[in-house]
Amino acid sequence: MSVLVLLDLKNGQLKKSSMELATLGRNISEKTGLPLTGAFFSETGPEANIFSGTGITKITRIIGLDSLKSPDFLLLHALNEFIQKNGVKIVLFSFDNLGKSLAPGLAAKMDAAFASGISQVEEISGNTWVVKKNIFSGKAFARYELQGEKIVISLIPNSIEPITVNSTAELSEFQPSPKVCGFQIKEIKKLSEGNMVPLPEAERVVSGGRGLKGPENWYLVEELAKELNATTACSRPVADMHWRPHHEHVGQTGITIRPNLYIAIGISGAIQHLAGVNGSKTIVVINNDKEAPFFKSADYGVVGDAFTVVPKFIDAIRKWKAQHQ
Amino acid sequence: MLYLHSFEIMKILVPISNVPDTTSKISFTDNDTRFNGQGITWIVNPYDEWYALVRALELKESGKADKVTIIHVGLSDSEPTIRKGLALGADDAVRINAESSDSLYVAYQIADYAKNNSYELILTGKESIQYNGSAVGSMIAALLDYPFLSQASFLDLNGTTLTLHVETEGGIKVVEGQAPAVVSCAKGMAEQRIPNMRGIMAARTKPLQTLDPKPFRQNVKVRNFGLNPGRSECKLFTEDQLDKLVEALHKEAKVI
Numbered sequence: 001m002s003v004l005v006l007l008d009l010k011n012g013q014l015k016k017s018s019m020e021l022a023t024l025g026r027n028i029s030e031k032t033g034l035p036l037t038g039a040f041f042s043e044t045g046p047e048a049n050i051f052s053g054t055g056i057t058k059i060t061r062i063i064g065l066d067s068l069k070s071p072d073f074l075l076l077h078a079l080n081e082f083i084q085k086n087g088v089k090i091v092l093f094s095f096d097n098l099g100k101s102l103a104p105g106l107a108a109k110m111d112a113a114f115a116s117g118i119s120q121v122e123e124i125s126g127n128t129w130v131v132k133k134n135i136f137s138g139k140a141f142a143r144y145e146l147q148g149e150k151i152v153i154s155l156i157p158n159s160i161e162p163i164t165v166n167s168t169a170e171l172s173e174f175q176p177s178p179k180v181c182g183f184q185i186k187e188i189k190k191l192s193e194g195n196m197v198p199l200p201e202a203e204r205v206v207s208g209g210r211g212l213k214g215p216e217n218w219y220l221v222e223e224l225a226k227e228l229n230a231t232t233a234c235s236r237p238v239a240d241m242h243w244r245p246h247h248e249h250v251g252q253t254g255i256t257i258r259p260n261l262y263i264a265i266g267i268s269g270a271i272q273h274l275a276g277v278n279g280s281k282t283i284v285v286i287n288n289d290k291e292a293p294f295f296k297s298a299d300y301g302v303v304g305d306a307f308t309v310v311p312k313f314i315d316a317i318r319k320w321k322a323q324h325q
Numbered sequence: 326m327l328y329l330h331s332f333e334i335m336k337i338l339v340p341i342s343n344v345p346d347t348t349s350k351i352s353f354t355d356n357d358t359r360f361n362g363q364g365i366t367w368i369v370n371p372y373d374e375w376y377a378l379v380r381a382l383e384l385k386e387s388g389k390a391d392k393v394t395i396i397h398v399g400l401s402d403s404e405p406t407i408r409k410g411l412a413l414g415a416d417d418a419v420r421i422n423a424e425s426s427d428s429l430y431v432a433y434q435i436a437d438y439a440k441n442n443s444y445e446l447i448l449t450g451k452e453s454i455q456y457n458g459s460a461v462g463s464m465i466a467a468l469l470d471y472p473f474l475s476q477a478s479f480l481d482l483n484g485t486t487l488t489l490h491v492e493t494e495g496g497i498k499v500v501e502g503q504a505p506a507v508v509s510c511a512k513g514m515a516e517q518r519i520p521n522m523r524g525i526m527a528a529r530t531k532p533l534q535t536l537d538p539k540p541f542r543q544n545v546k547v548r549n550f551g552l553n554p555g556r557s558e559c560k561l562f563t564e565d566q567l568d569k570l571v572e573a574l575h576k577e578a579k580v581i
């Protein structure tokens with residue numbers, strides 16, 4: 001019997017969201033008295049030392065598969081087989097693309113109680129867990145009671161502070177039995193340009209709306225983003241008018257993001273836009289209309305013309321950086 | 326070599342959830358254990374309607390699928406929402422008469438219906454906009470042992486061959502394979518449609534079957550709901566105080 005954390009790698013490194021999960025896992029392991037273990041998919045590598053500091057000492061590489069390049073159907077099958085063979089009772093996922101695809105299915109296969117996208121495990125007493133999760137795009141929350149010996153949850157990224165401890169990991173391997181899958185991945189197309197962090201994981205996002213007047217003015221958004229090491233986004237009409245690519249569109253019908261910092265430039269703050277960005281920790285709004293609804297949902301605001309405010313903002317950041325380096 | 330078409334019927338099942346309109350004011354009753362539905366306009370969950378259902382209808386209209394059925398797990402008060410789906414053009418609908426806060430319970434009912442009525446292509450929305458679970462589709466697939474294609478932005482069908490684009494970190498995967506499958510549908514899949522008068526009239530007489538749920542355990546219960554506090558007062562800066570804004574982002578908000 002154990003607690004299992006599904007770890008994920010990117011460019012051979014452990015993702016920040018995996019460190020967040022490990023932090024939650026240690027807490028759950030303490031409360032349940034069950035040992036903490038980890039697993040990840042990888043065809044080759046990495047060395048055990050990238051798992052140092054997670055507090056997880058026993059980690060299994062599920063071989064022959066890759067979290068990005070293998071069909072999810074095969075990943076699910078392999079993970080389920082591993083769990084059955086090792087008597088895993090509790091599985092923790094991150095609520096990202098992989099977690100959204102695999103966690104509910106695994107819960108169904110294990111017949112476990114399941115909650116997705118939680119922000120906190122509030123209580124564990126015997127087989128009853130209480131978890132908290134945001135609902136209605138962050139306008140409200142729900143506390144769910146999960147009942148059962150087996151529990152699967154997925155944690156929303158950026159909701160707990162990842163803490164490293166002093167630990168080293170021992171790696172073992174698991175070879176899943178073969179399974180036929182009717183689907184093949186033909187190609188993986190990269191959408192985000194350059195080295196920008198993909199939107200769902202970005203910690204800082206700079207976003208532009210119709211107030212920027214046209215695609216030729218996006219240098220403002222891009223320069224500010226570059227200065228803050230942020231990813232760029234946009235409102236829906238901006239994507240609809242092809243000023244920006246569709247994968248940058250955030251909101252109810254686009255991508256939902258929860259960065260630490262969201263800067264909205266020339267965006268009015270319509271409810272459908274807010275639905276996708278409300279979970280951001282800090283929101284800064286730059287708009288020349290002081291009545292723009294977005295100011296009601298922001299932490300900081302600048303009432304002014306984006307064409308003068310943004311360059312000054314960039315200067316202020318550069319000045320600040322120079323002083324703090 | 327010439328392949329003979331197997332003349333199997335391609336039927337598409339579209340699970341829809343019934344959700345409050347996005348602009349609804351949210352409140353709770355019964356000691357904060359139930360959503361307060363008073364004065365709320367209920368709609369078909371946007372992802373289910375615009376993406377899953379409309380794409381299913383397009384496939385049918387282009388002769389690539391034969392039948393589109395809506396399925397909903399919920400009580401009778403969601404029938405107007407089901408009729409909205411029928412008005413867009415679905416052939417028929419099924420309502421499993423049960424209410425549940427456990428996604429696995431909901432998925433079990435849908436999977437059971439799909440199996441007994443041989444639906445081999447199931448199109449869900451990527452998530453329901455009220456409880457934001459992104460769970461039911463993946464569960465239906467696991468229960469049926471069908472592949473799950475998560476967050477697809479494109480779907481085409483050729484006989485029983487599916488071509489899809491699915492969202493992945495910072496990109497898309499082009500995926501190809503054979504039905505059966507469960508696909509969760511996201512932006513890009515299709516464009517929103519407005520039902521016309523003929524559709525609305527026809528929907529009144531389309532078959533809407535009510536079935537009792539199959540027994541299945543429920544392990545997830547709501548303890549309580551609550552409203553998140555809104556943001557505190559927005560602090561305003563003029564364009565000559567941007568140094569102060571940067572300072573606040575560093576010292577107060579601790580985001581830079």
Ligand SMILES: Cc1cc2nc3c(=O)[nH]c(=O)nc-3n(C[C@H](O)[C@H](O)[C@H](O)COP(=O)(O)OP(=O)(O)OC[C@H]3O[C@@H](n4cnc5c(N)ncnc54)[C@H](O)[C@@H]3O)c2cc1C
Nearest residue numbers: 209210211235236251252253266267268270272288289306
């Ligand atoms: C069902 C549905 C779903 C939707 N889904 C989404 C969604 O997912 N995402 C989304 O974004 N929208 C969505 N929308 C659209 C949404 O309702 C708004 O229409 C949209 O968000 C407005 O985009 P905007 O703020 O860029 O443009 P506008 O509403 O035109 O606002 C432009 C803003 O820029 C400001 N401005 C103008 N000039 C300047 C300047 N020089 N300097 C600074 N500020 C300036 C203006 O004061 C204004 O506030 C949806 C709508 C519907 C009906």
Ligand SMILES: Nc1ncnc2c1ncn2[C@@H]1O[C@H](COP(=O)(O)O)[C@@H](O)[C@H]1O
Nearest residue numbers: 340341398449450452453458459460461
């Ligand atoms: N009660 C329900 N009845 C039918 N389909 C549902 C129901 N709840 C969710 N779904 C489907 O499952 C998808 C994902 O929902 P969820 O897991 O609740 O985010 C939705 O977009 C619907 O297609």
